[in-house]
Amino acid sequence: MVHGITDTGNVFNSMKSYFQDKGYTIYTIDLIPNFGTADLRDLAQQVKLYIDSKFNSEEKIILLGFSMGGLVTRYYLQRLNGLEKVDQYISISAPNNGTNLAYFVPLKGILQMRPYSKFLQDLNQDVKETLGKIKCLTLWTPFDTMIIPAKSSLLNLGKEVRVPVLIHKWMLSDNRVFLKIDSFLNI
Structure with a gap:
C-alpha cells in the first residue's frame, strides 16, 4: 500500500486491519519526502526498491496506491517494470488525469499532478497497453475535494467503481470501499 501526500503508511491502519483479518499479508x-517536493519518479524508485527487497522475482503481488501514491505506483508499474511483479492493481482517489488543486502549490511533485503535465501525459499515453495487462480496480468518490474534478481519478480501464464517500481521506476507512476491494480480489 502506497500513501498520498503528507501521509505515511499509517494512513492505511483501518484498511490494513480489515484485510489482515481476511488473511492477507x-x-x-x-x-520520503512525502510533502510534494520530490519528483514522483524518485518516489516510484523507492517503491521499486521496497518491493524488490520484500519479494522474490517469481512472487506476484497486489499493489494499491492512494491519491499521490496512485501516480507513484502507476509510474512504478508503467515505467519501472513493475508489471513483472504485480498482477492486480488498485487505485484509490488518485489524480490520474490531474487535479486543479495542483495549480496552487509550485512544488516539483505537485506540479506533476497538474492536468496535462508532462508527467501525466507520459503515463496516460500508453495506459491501456501497460496497465491493461493486469487486473485493475479504480475507486473514486464524486465528493472528492482534493481531486478536482473528481472524475479525474478515472483511468477508463479495468473496473471503475464510484463510492459516495464524503471526504478524500475517508476512502481509506469506509467499509464500502473495503467491500468493493474484497469483491474485486475474490472475482
Whole structure:
C-alpha cells in the first residue's frame, strides 16, 4: 500500500486491519519526502526498491496506491517494470488525469499532478497497453475535494467503481470501499 501526500503508511491502519483479518499479508511504505517536493519518479524508485527487497522475482503481488501514491505506483508499474511483479492493481482517489488543486502549490511533485503535465501525459499515453495487462480496480468518490474534478481519478480501464464517500481521506476507512476491494480480489 502506497500513501498520498503528507501521509505515511499509517494512513492505511483501518484498511490494513480489515484485510489482515481476511488473511492477507499487508505491507506499507513510507515515502520520503512525502510533502510534494520530490519528483514522483524518485518516489516510484523507492517503491521499486521496497518491493524488490520484500519479494522474490517469481512472487506476484497486489499493489494499491492512494491519491499521490496512485501516480507513484502507476509510474512504478508503467515505467519501472513493475508489471513483472504485480498482477492486480488498485487505485484509490488518485489524480490520474490531474487535479486543479495542483495549480496552487509550485512544488516539483505537485506540479506533476497538474492536468496535462508532462508527467501525466507520459503515463496516460500508453495506459491501456501497460496497465491493461493486469487486473485493475479504480475507486473514486464524486465528493472528492482534493481531486478536482473528481472524475479525474478515472483511468477508463479495468473496473471503475464510484463510492459516495464524503471526504478524500475517508476512502481509506469506509467499509464500502473495503467491500468493493474484497469483491474485486475474490472475482
